[in-house]
Amino acid sequence: MQVNYWNKAVETIDREPLRELQLKQLRHMVDQAVKTHFYQRRLGKAGITGGNDIRLLDDLQKIPFTTKDDLRQNFPKGLLAVEPEQVVRMHSSSGTTGIPTVIYLTQEDLDQWTDLVARCIVATGCTKQDVFQNMMSYGLFTGGLGLHYGAERVGLMVIPIGGGNTQRQVQVMKDFRTTAVHITPSYLLHIHSRLEEFKTTPKDLFLRKAFLGAEPYSENTRCKLQDLYGIDVYNSYGLSEMNGPGVAFECVYKQDMHIWEDAYIVEIIDPATGTPLPDGEKGELVLTILRRQAMPIFRYRTRDLAFLHKDPCPCGRTHRRLSRILGRTDDMLIIGGVNVFPSQIEEVIMGVPDVGTNYMILLDKHNSLDRLTIQVEIYSKMFTGDMSEIDALKHRIKERLKASITINPHVEIHEPGSLPVFEGKAKRVIDKREKL
Ligand code: ADP
Ligand code: ZN
Numbered sequence: 001m002q003v004n005y006w007n008k009a010v011e012t013i014d015r016e017p018l019r020e021l022q023l024k025q026l027r028h029m030v031d032q033a034v035k036t037h038f039y040q041r042r043l044g045k046a047g048i049t050g051g052n053d054i055r056l057l058d059d060l061q062k063i064p065f066t067t068k069d070d071l072r073q074n075f076p077k078g079l080l081a082v083e084p085e086q087v088v089r090m091h092s093s094s095g096t097t098g099i100p101t102v103i104y105l106t107q108e109d110l111d112q113w114t115d116l117v118a119r120c121i122v123a124t125g126c127t128k129q130d131v132f133q134n135m136m137s138y139g140l141f142t143g144g145l146g147l148h149y150g151a152e153r154v155g156l157m158v159i160p161i162g163g164g165n166t167q168r169q170v171q172v173m174k175d176f177r178t179t180a181v182h183i184t185p186s187y188l189l190h191i192h193s194r195l196e197e198f199k200t201t202p203k204d205l206f207l208r209k210a211f212l213g214a215e216p217y218s219e220n221t222r223c224k225l226q227d228l229y230g231i232d233v234y235n236s237y238g239l240s241e242m243n244g245p246g247v248a249f250e251c252v253y254k255q256d257m258h259i260w261e262d263a264y265i266v267e268i269i270d271p272a273t274g275t276p277l278p279d280g281e282k283g284e285l286v287l288t289i290l291r292r293q294a295m296p297i298f299r300y301r302t303r304d305l306a307f308l309h310k311d312p313c314p315c316g317r318t319h320r321r322l323s324r325i326l327g328r329t330d331d332m333l334i335i336g337g338v339n340v341f342p343s344q345i346e347e348v349i350m351g352v353p354d355v356g357t358n359y360m361i362l363l364d365k366h367n368s369l370d371r372l373t374i375q376v377e378i379y380s381k382m383f384t385g386d387m388s389e390i391d392a393l394k395h396r397i398k399e400r401l402k403a404s405i406t407i408n409p410h411v412e413i414h415e416p417g418s419l420p421v422f423e424g425k426a427k428r429v430i431d432k433r434e435k436l
Contacts, residue, residue: 001252001253001314001315002125002252003251003252003315003316004122004123004125004127005119005122005123005317006115006118006119006121006122006123006154007115007119010262011119011123011258011316011317011318011319012316012317012318013262013318014318015318018261018262018318018319019057021262022057022261022262022265022290023054023056023057025262025290025291026051026054026057026060026265026288026290027051027052027054028051028290029051029288029289029290029292029296029298030043030048030050030051030053030054030296031050031051032081032082032293032296033081033296033298034048034049034050035081035082036078036079036080036081036296037074037078038070038074038078038079039079039081039296039298042063042064043063046062046063046064047062048062048063057265060265060288060298060299061276063298063299064299065274065286065299065300065301066297066298066299066300066301067300067301068101068241068301068303071101071102071241071297072098072099072100072101075099075100075101075102076102079295079296079297080104080294080295081293081294081295081296082104082106082293082294086106086293086294087104087105087106087294088105088106088107088110089104089105089110090102090103090104090105091103091105091140091141091142091145091240091244092140092240093140093240101240101241103240103241103243103294103295104294104295105243105292105294105295106293106294108293109243109291109292109293109294109295110149112263112291112292113146113149113150113243113244113246114149114150114153115150115153116150116243116246116247116260116263117146117147117149117150117151117153117245117246118150118151118153118154119246119249119260120150120211120236120245120246120249121147121150121151121154121156121211122154123249123250123251123252123258123315123317124180124209124211124232124234124249124250124251124252125209125252126151126154126156126180126209127154127155127156128154128155128156129179130156130157130179130180130208130209131156131157131159131176131177131178131179131180131206132147132151132156132157132158132159132178132179132180132181132182133159133161133169133172133173133176133178133180133181133182134147134148134151134158134159134160134161134162134181134182135161135162135163135169135181135182135183135187136162136163136182136183136184136214136424137162137163137164137423137424138160138162141240141424142238142240142243142244142245143182143213143214143238143244143245144160144162145244146238146243146244146245146246147182147211147245147246148160150245150246156180157176159172159176159178163187163423163424164423166190166191166194166423167194167198169191170191170194170195170198170200170205171198173205173206173207174200174204174205177206178205178206178207179206179207179208179209180207180208180209180210180211181207181209181210181211182210182211182213182236182245183210183211183212184212184213184214184215184422184423184424184425184426185212185215185217185221185222185225186215186358186422186425186426186428187422187423187424188210188212188225188229189221189224189225189357189358190357190358190421190422190423192225192228192229192357193356193357193358193377193416193417194417196380202228202229202230203230205229207229207230207231208231208232209231209232209233209234210225210229210231210232210233210234211234211236211249212225212233212234212235212236213235213236213237213238213245214424214425215425215426216324216325216326216327216328216342216343216346217324217343217346217350218324218343218346218347218350218351219324219347220346220347220348220350220351221346221347221350222235224350228357232254233254234249234250234254235249235250235254235256235257235324236248236249236250236257237249237257237259237322237325239302239304241287241297241300241302242264242287242289242297242300242302243289243292246260247259247260247264247287248260248321248322251313251315251317252315253313253314253315255309255313255321256309256321256322256323256324257321257322258313258317258319258320258321258322259308259319259320259321259322260319261319261320262290262291262319263289263290263291264287264288264289264290265287265288265290266285266286266287266308266320266322267285267286267287267288267299268281268282268283268284268285268286268306268307268308269283269284269286270283270284271283271284271303271305271329279307279308279309279310279320280307280308280309280310281307282305282306282307282323282326283305283306283307284301284302284303284304284305284329285302285304285305285306285322285325286299286300286301286302287299287300287302288300303328303329303330304325304328304329305325305326305327305328305329305341306322306323306324306325306326307322307323307326308320308321308322308323309321309322309323325343326341326343327341327342327343327344328341331429333363333429333431335363335370335372335407336369336370336407338405338406338407340405340407342361342428342429344404344405345361345374345401345405346359346428347404348397348400348401348404348405349374349376349397349401351400352393352396352397352400354378354379354382354393355376355377355378355393355397356376356377356378356379356416357377357416358376358377358416358419358421359374359375359376359377359419359428360374360375360419360420360428360429360430361373361374361375361428361429361430362374362375362429362430362431362432363429363430363431363432363433364432364433365432365433370433371410372407372409372410373409373410373411373412374397374401374409374410374411374412375412375414375419376397376411376412376413376414377414377415377416377417377418377419378390378393378413378414378415378416379416380415380416383415390413393413394411394413397411398411
């Protein structure tokens with residue numbers, strides 16, 4: 001397999017010099033952080049007044065976790081560590097669940113971020129020859145601009161189309177012979193269900209690679225999309241608090257995502273106790289950013305559940321690999337007393353042949369008991385008028401779900417195009433139980 005690097009020295013650095021680099025950067029970040037209202041107090045309480053108080057990497061453990069609530073309570077500038085005139089960009093979360101969170105970047109911070117994204121893009125085997133259609137929404141959401149500048153730095157031709165308008169997306173893909181896209185898994189699934197309408201088949205496209213992120217998806221979904229389009233799908237992970245995309249990305253081996261440890265200190269903790277867990281164990285991902293002057297954040301609780309691989313990757317990169325996001329500490333559903341992550345349901349549904357490209361998860365009460373209903377679209381070729389095939393499919397989905405999550409769901413079969421469409425992050429769970 002051909003392996004390309006953007007910055008070979010850093011990407012293949014030995015673990016010991018990598019740790020030294022982390023320590024140096026961590027000290028520097030602490031020096032920056034004490035300039036902010038928030039961290040001056042928080043670090044002060046932990047007996048840390050500057051970078052010199054950090055002697056070993058383990059001293060990071062003295063610093064308390066930072067949460068989304070900390071960021072909200074200090075909105076908008078409580079964590080700003082530079083003079084306002086040094087800031088050249090801000091990004092913000094959607095704020096649909098309360099006060100938005102905001103991040104700031106200096107020109108140097110933008111450069112660092114862009115460099116990390118460039119690394120990711122090169123790791124997937126993309127080159128200057130690629131035509132890159134960025135279907136993530138631009139604007140305050142980091143997915144658009146983040147990948148945009150990284151791809152330009154590598155020298156790809158960037159089509160900054162943003163999300164939505166499926167017909168136009170497909171036309172542009174054909175007109176400009178798009179070879180790589182950045183998109184949510186939900187939207188790439190949806191586009192496939194519309195191709196027929198535009199008299200297009202995947203063979204009419206020139207697509208080779210897709211970078212998929214912003215929402216959880218299973219290995220089954222990856223395989224399904226690879227088969228439907230005949231492409232390679234690479235997982236991409238990031239969150240706005242840590243800049244956005246570019247935190248972790250898959251290389252050509254597609255065996256989970258290298259997390260750039262010269263830019264982030266990674267911890268996996270037990271979400272209930274906060275205790276650090278060894279590599280290989282599943283827990284909550286906690287991140288410390290090491291390269292952002294404008295806004296240092298230490299030990300950020302991402303609420304994402306994952307684990308780190310122990311074994312090295314054949315590509316030669318020494319930065320550890322992060323598993324797929326297995327769920328979020330805040331999206332676990334309790335259905336009739338059983339704990340279920342939506343990602344478990346997705347994995348089952350997307351692994352059943354004949355299931356189409358869209359589904360929904362509904363929860364309500366029936367005779368005062370929790371009821372789980374799964375709605376799935378199927379391909380139009382399944383609507384032959386023969387109900388026995390559809391009934392058999394329903395039965396298969398039910399049985400597989402029951403075996404995986406131990407709950408007996410209701411399954412509804414829907415025509416293609418009848419369930420809600422998501423052009424960005426999908427919201428597939430509708431929980432009506434509280435309101436009943
Ligand atoms: P918001 O927090 O408002 O949704 P972000 O864009 O910062 O905005 O979202 C980051 C979150 O998106 C991550 O914490 C994670 O839950 C999810 N996410 C991003 N990339 C992936 C991915 N590849 N797999 C699973 N989840 C992802
Ligand atoms: Zn690798």
